[in-house]
Amino acid sequence: MSETTDPTPRGSIQPSRRWVNLLLGSGVVASIISFLYPALRYIIPPPVAESASRFVVAAKVGELKNGSGKIFKFGSEPALLVHLADGSYRAFSAVCTHLSCTVQYRSDLREIWCACHNGLYDLEGRNISGPPPRPLMVYEVHIQGEDVVVTRNA
Amino acid sequence: MKKSTTLIALMFFSLPAASSAPPKNTCITCHAALGGDLAKPAEQFEVDVHHQAGLSCADCHGGDANDEAMSAMSPAKGFRSAPKKNQIPDLCARCHSDAAYMHRFNPQLRVDQLSQYLTSVHGKRLKQGDNKVAACVDCHGVHNILPASDARSPVCPSNVAATCAHCHADAAYMKGYDIPTNQFALYEKSAHAQALAGGDTSAPTCSTCHGNHGATPPGVSSVANVCGTCHVMNEQLFDKSPHQAAFAKMGLPGCVQCHSNHEIVRPTDAWVGSGPQSVCTACHAPGDKGYIASQAMSDDLTHLNSSLARAEEVLNVAERDGMEVSGPKVELADANEALVKARVDVHTFDQTTVRKLTDSGTEIAAKSYQAGLAALRERDFRRKGLGIALIAIVLAISGLYLKIRQMESGNKA
Amino acid sequence: MATHHRIRDWLDERFGAGSVEDFLRHKTVPVNRHTLWYYLGGMTLFLFIIQILTGILLLLYYRPTANDAFESVQFIMTQVRFGWLIRSVHSWSANLMIFTAFVHMFSVYFLKAYRKPRELTWISGMLLLFILLGFGFSGYLLPWNTLAFFATKVGTEMAGSVPWIGKWLLVFLRGGQEVTSATLTRFFGFHVAVLPGLATLLLAIHLLLVQHLGMSVPPSVERAAAEGRTSPRSMPFFPNFLLRDIIGWYAALGVLGGLAAIFPWGLGTKADPFAPAPAGIRPEWYFLFMFQTLKYLPPKILFLEGEFAGMLGFGIAAAVWILVPFLDRRIGFGRVTRFFTGLGIFVIGYMVVMSALALR
Numbered sequence: 001m002s003e004t005t006d007p008t009p010r011g012s013i014q015p016s017r018r019w020v021n022l023l024l025g026s027g028v029v030a031s032i033i034s035f036l037y038p039a040l041r042y043i044i045p046p047p048v049a050e051s052a053s054r055f056v057v058a059a060k061v062g063e064l065k066n067g068s069g070k071i072f073k074f075g076s077e078p079a080l081l082v083h084l085a086d087g088s089y090r091a092f093s094a095v096c097t098h099l100s101c102t103v104q105y106r107s108d109l110r111e112i113w114c115a116c117h118n119g120l121y122d123l124e125g126r127n128i129s130g131p132p133p134r135p136l137m138v139y140e141v142h143i144q145g146e147d148v149v150v151t152r153n154a
Numbered sequence: 155m156k157k158s159t160t161l162i163a164l165m166f167f168s169l170p171a172a173s174s175a176p177p178k179n180t181c182i183t184c185h186a187a188l189g190g191d192l193a194k195p196a197e198q199f200e201v202d203v204h205h206q207a208g209l210s211c212a213d214c215h216g217g218d219a220n221d222e223a224m225s226a227m228s229p230a231k232g233f234r235s236a237p238k239k240n241q242i243p244d245l246c247a248r249c250h251s252d253a254a255y256m257h258r259f260n261p262q263l264r265v266d267q268l269s270q271y272l273t274s275v276h277g278k279r280l281k282q283g284d285n286k287v288a289a290c291v292d293c294h295g296v297h298n299i300l301p302a303s304d305a306r307s308p309v310c311p312s313n314v315a316a317t318c319a320h321c322h323a324d325a326a327y328m329k330g331y332d333i334p335t336n337q338f339a340l341y342e343k344s345a346h347a348q349a350l351a352g353g354d355t356s357a358p359t360c361s362t363c364h365g366n367h368g369a370t371p372p373g374v375s376s377v378a379n380v381c382g383t384c385h386v387m388n389e390q391l392f393d394k395s396p397h398q399a400a401f402a403k404m405g406l407p408g409c410v411q412c413h414s415n416h417e418i419v420r421p422t423d424a425w426v427g428s429g430p431q432s433v434c435t436a437c438h439a440p441g442d443k444g445y446i447a448s449q450a451m452s453d454d455l456t457h458l459n460s461s462l463a464r465a466e467e468v469l470n471v472a473e474r475d476g477m478e479v480s481g482p483k484v485e486l487a488d489a490n491e492a493l494v495k496a497r498v499d500v501h502t503f504d505q506t507t508v509r510k511l512t513d514s515g516t517e518i519a520a521k522s523y524q525a526g527l528a529a530l531r532e533r534d535f536r537r538k539g540l541g542i543a544l545i546a547i548v549l550a551i552s553g554l555y556l557k558i559r560q561m562e563s564g565n566k567a
Numbered sequence: 568m569a570t571h572h573r574i575r576d577w578l579d580e581r582f583g584a585g586s587v588e589d590f591l592r593h594k595t596v597p598v599n600r601h602t603l604w605y606y607l608g609g610m611t612l613f614l615f616i617i618q619i620l621t622g623i624l625l626l627l628y629y630r631p632t633a634n635d636a637f638e639s640v641q642f643i644m645t646q647v648r649f650g651w652l653i654r655s656v657h658s659w660s661a662n663l664m665i666f667t668a669f670v671h672m673f674s675v676y677f678l679k680a681y682r683k684p685r686e687l688t689w690i691s692g693m694l695l696l697f698i699l700l701g702f703g704f705s706g707y708l709l710p711w712n713t714l715a716f717f718a719t720k721v722g723t724e725m726a727g728s729v730p731w732i733g734k735w736l737l738v739f740l741r742g743g744q745e746v747t748s749a750t751l752t753r754f755f756g757f758h759v760a761v762l763p764g765l766a767t768l769l770l771a772i773h774l775l776l777v778q779h780l781g782m783s784v785p786p787s788v789e790r791a792a793a794e795g796r797t798s799p800r801s802m803p804f805f806p807n808f809l810l811r812d813i814i815g816w817y818a819a820l821g822v823l824g825g826l827a828a829i830f831p832w833g834l835g836t837k838a839d840p841f842a843p844a845p846a847g848i849r850p851e852w853y854f855l856f857m858f859q860t861l862k863y864l865p866p867k868i869l870f871l872e873g874e875f876a877g878m879l880g881f882g883i884a885a886a887v888w889i890l891v892p893f894l895d896r897r898i899g900f901g902r903v904t905r906f907f908t909g910l911g912i913f914v915i916g917y918m919v920v921m922s923a924l925a926l927r
Contacts, residue, residue: 020560024553030546031817034539038649042624046646077484098356102491115387117356131356152634476831478644478651536651540828547821554814558807 057147058091064148069105069112074150078102079139080112081150082123091139091150092125098132112136180222181211198298201306207259214245239285243268243277246290270367286327293317293366309366312350314359315341340417358384377415378408385409391501423459426500427452450505454512458493461519462486468526475533482525489518594778594804599788599797601678605808606815607671608777612770613816614664617823618702621657622759629709631755633748636711637837644834655827661703663823665853668699676891676911680783686892688780691773693889698766700853705758707851711751716838717848719754720746725850725861728874730882747840849925856921857881888914 056079058072064083071078071094078094082105092112096103101116111128112121119130126135142149185196199205204213212219217233218226227233237245247268249255256263267290271277276287293309300307308317319338321327328335341347341360349357363380364371372380378398382389392398392408401408412433413421424431426448428440438444465486469479492515499507579585596605628647630639643650672692675681681689708719723746727737742749784792784799792799802808850858860881864873871879887894895907 017560020553020556023549024557027546027548027550027553031543031550031820034543034546035820038539038652039620039624041648042650042653043627044648046648101494117384118386131354476829478641478831478834480641480834481645536828540824543824544821547817547824551814551817554810554817558810561810562807 056150058141058150059148061143061146061148067107067110069107071102071104072150074139074152079150080105080136081141081148082112084123089141089143089148090123090125091141092121093137093139095136096132097127097134097136098130103136179210179219180226181215181217181219184222184226195297198296200298202297202299203301204299239289240280240283242289242291243271243280267367270365274365274367274369276369286321288321292321311355311359311361314361314366315347318360337416340414344416344418345420346418356384374405374407375402377410381409381413387498388501391499395501395503397503421497423452423455423497426455444503447503447505451500451508454505454509455493455496455500458489458496458512458515458519461516461523462489462493465489465519465523465526468523468530472526472529472533475530477529477533479526479529482522482529485518485525486522489515489522491515492518590778591805592803594781595801596782596804596808597784597788598800598802599785601785601788604671604674604678605782606812607667607674609812610815610819611664611667611671612774613812613819614660614667615699615766615770617660617820618657618664619763621653621660624653625657626759631709631752633711633751633838636709636751637834640710641834644831651831652824652827655832656823658832659826659830660823661706662852663819665699665703668696669853672696673911673915677908678783678785679895680785681892682783682786682895683892685776685780685783688773688776689892690889691769691776695766695769695773698762698769702758702762702766703851703853705754705762708751708754709758710834711838712835713838713842713845714835714848716746716840717844718850719750720844721848721858722850722854723750725854725857725874725878728861728872728878730875730879733875733878745840852922855925856918859921859925862925 056072056074058074058079058081059070064070064081066083066087067085069080069082071080073079074093080092080094080103082090082092084090092103094102094104096114096116096119098114098117098119101114103112103114103119103121105111106113109120111123112125113119114121114130114132117131119132120128121132121136122128124135125138127133137152140151142151182196182199186193195211199211210219211217212232215234215236216231217228218231220226221231225231227235250263251265251268253265256265271290272281276289279287280289295308300310302309302311304310305312307313315338322333323335323338325335337360346357346359350359361369378389378392389409398408400406401411407415412425422431425433428435428445428449429452432448432452434444434448438448465482469483469486472479473483492511496508496511496515499511502508575585575588579588596602625643628639628643628650630636640654643654645651647653675689675692704719704722708715723737723740726740727733729736738744740750740753741747742753788797788799791797849855857877861874861877864877866873868876891907895904
């Protein structure tokens, strides 16, 4: 295709065909790269391969003595694992329903106690004394091999 | 005694009537028609809990509630008009201290109110002939007595302070007694009053610390126990601290020494250290061990506070600019909890204990701060990336536009 | 012979693609003062393709259960490289696409492009619009956040008021009596399988009709040309109109990128079915006018329950709207029926006013 300098209406500069093609080509290529680059980076999995799951290994079997409790992290909040005297495990949200302090297991009382205002919950999570207005959320506990796994229902 | 036997006999006779048809109560009918002050008891009695239970005026005042003539009020029928002040506790206790009797109405009600009352300052003074002190009706009302759980009752927890203040805040009334009259005004400013008003029914009012029937101020040596029924951690730490023995020796009232008794406001970090609001400098002189410890604790708390504030600010900016920072924000809550715990641990008056907590809190706050900065960097990266993409797009659009112009002017030519 | 000619011939021997190419070369677009509106159909299609692409990318990380959905979207927004971009573009483009679909539909309405022989194009287009609204409704729930959960609750309640089939429809949509994890699974199925399948089918019909029938010329222009006042102008679709189309698409991409980077689509908090509904729950903006109308209806209208009557009314209105090509009989060559123009203006006004009231 020969170079043409077209007659310019109203005296404006008409760039030659080659420059226009260059501009168009580079613009299109640049824009396509700016779309493809994020898409390609996206499909490569990130280092943490999975979103925070709703099950947590709270402890190892044998880690907790009978009649004691342990605070662990569940999702983004504290949770409480209690190993009862009869060998069974219970797990609850450790966020007190009164003003969100972190509760703890009191082996002397055999109940769950909140230090902030002396709230008490029984081993079913029910609020039995003091200011807490609602029971603690109860989680499910399963033993999988050596792990004590805590999960939460939807 | 004879009159009282008659009274009790009358009550027992009127009880069967109470459990069947609504009992005839000529007292109410007459008094209501009288109008003015004489009608007030009749109107008030409508809501009274005793009325709801089927009791009538005669059950306290004697007389005959079935008699429509003035003979209803004859002493022969056992009538006693309004009892004198010092007779009131015994009159109420005639039923309310009788466990078997109260069992028929409300098995859960206590029956020791009279014995408690007799231990109180009010009870003791009444026995000595002081008729200005409170007796049952002064707090519970006379003819419109409601259960304490009823929000209209003057002894409902939300109303107790105002009921006590009725006398105790009245300077003229309290003249001659050697106690202050500003307790209510001070209490109203307190965090406890605000919590109660905000609906936290676990918040204390006058009767929580002083007792209700056995109302007596807790003694200097035991006030810490009273505070400690709710503020367990603080009391336990205080008891193990050097201050406990020192205060006991000096006869200082534990918690009240720094926190006051009625005007208990939210403490701030400025209460430790050497600033103008410090409570430590009341006793500790510059350079002594306590002064140094309080200064160290104050510094640690301030440091943690400012780390928290810095982290929170940067996270808020990141969030406002559209970045997802809920993860770091939740972790910052742990640092906040460290601050709360550190403030409790001030009651050990030991700077190393406090420092342990503030250090862990500061570490978390620093991490959150870094996360916030990372979020801001990511935000800037996105905007730069957007800029580059937009430049590419503008190039492409200009190229297209010129191409079209070129094609079509070529066609025209 | 140039390489691309070789490839073209090779494909032509197998697909007969040459005829397609010829057709495309001869396709023209009328040029008049209404030409600007012709870009809207292509724009909607482009945004739909963006939805498909970003949607497929999101599928690589999204998990459709109540336990995991919120966390997986949070993961995409925070951990996956450019996940924030893909997700925000998907959400913004959904709204832009529905907006352009509405504008496209109304421009077709006012330019009377639905008149014979394009009635089926109009009907397939209306059905596509409903499918797009279904996409919006089902997609909105997928992040499983508080706003979406309660908006879905409200929306499916509205579906329950549909005459006769309402109760069944509600249970069908929700996968049960209440909005639960089952609802999420179901909506996900609608969103990525059922609706795309239906949309593809209708889109194929819609596009085939448009290619076969060509672009409609508005009555006013037709009349002016017939009366000799102007000469009918047109431009070739390929490359002239297409290049202009592409400018528009690039501009749309720029807008989407800007929105994603500067106004990212929020995440909110995870849905808690047991928590009370926050104040001011309402459906997405394209359902607001219906939502607001139902609020104004009295509990009873004649012998009908208020909401039942409302949904019945909307159903009748939708039926009338779909059948407009057959109702607007007097629209013939060059003549405009003022009644239907007025009706269109009323409908737009109604929708805008009701939506504004709902936002107050």
